[in-house]
């Protein structure tokens with residue numbers, strides 16, 4: 772509730788929006804700014820081929836790769852093209868995954884969201900939980916009208932998690948992405964602000980009644 776009040780009336784001006792860096796708290800998680808000192812923790816999961824294989828991220832070989840990655844994320848934020856949060860559990864200030872927006876096209880009110888989580892935390896509802904405040908921030912803070920995600924056809928976890936958040940399937944983009952030396956067909960799903968508002972009001976009504 773406090774978050775919605777904070778967002779109301781603000782323009783999608785990243786200078787204001789990203790400074791101070793917006794931080795969120797969910798039932799089980801904190802979402803916070805990623806710093807260079809987090810590189811060693813990010814390395815733990817981005818050095819795992821199984822984590823990176825369905826993404827365009829290269830598997831990190833050294834902590835230096837992870838440091839460069841953190842710098843790249845920070846630069847995207849400075850250039851107002853993207854914003855990424857580090858996900859931590861509440862008991863340890865250690866980043867176990869990242870979630871954020873990329874390809875923010877301001878004049879089209881559109882951005883893509885992406886996510887990567889350390890394997891030991893998969894299928895515990897963590898990314899679905901982490902995306903709730905991020906999506907709210909996208910629509911209310913960044914003033915997005917459409918949030919989209921493209922992902923590999925066999926990435927069932929991503930599909931299931933996004934379905935729970937109200938994303939709708941739009942189709943398959945044939946050989947739309949090129950990474951790891953190959954063209955890949957990807958599924959495209961999206962969530963529109965009007966659908967999100969409808970879902971939010973339905974969920975509020977349900978909570979009031981129960």
Ligand SMILES: CC(C)(COP(=O)(O)OP(=O)(O)OC[C@H]1O[C@@H](n2cnc3c(N)ncnc32)[C@H](O)[C@@H]1OP(=O)(O)O)[C@@H](O)C(=O)NCCC(=O)NCCS
Nearest residue numbers: 822825886887888893894895896897898899922928931932
């Ligand atoms: C994709 C990813 C971020 C999902 O994070 P997560 O925290 O595991 O996701 P969640 O647990 O919130 O949701 C996944 C859902 O898929 C379901 N699922 C997973 N595998 C499934 C399968 N084979 N069949 C049916 N459902 C499946 C899970 O049960 C869960 O649903 P539930 O909460 O109803 O049980 C994580 O798997 C990851 O980091 N993967 C590698 C990187 C990646 O692919 N990123 C996305 C690129 S677009």
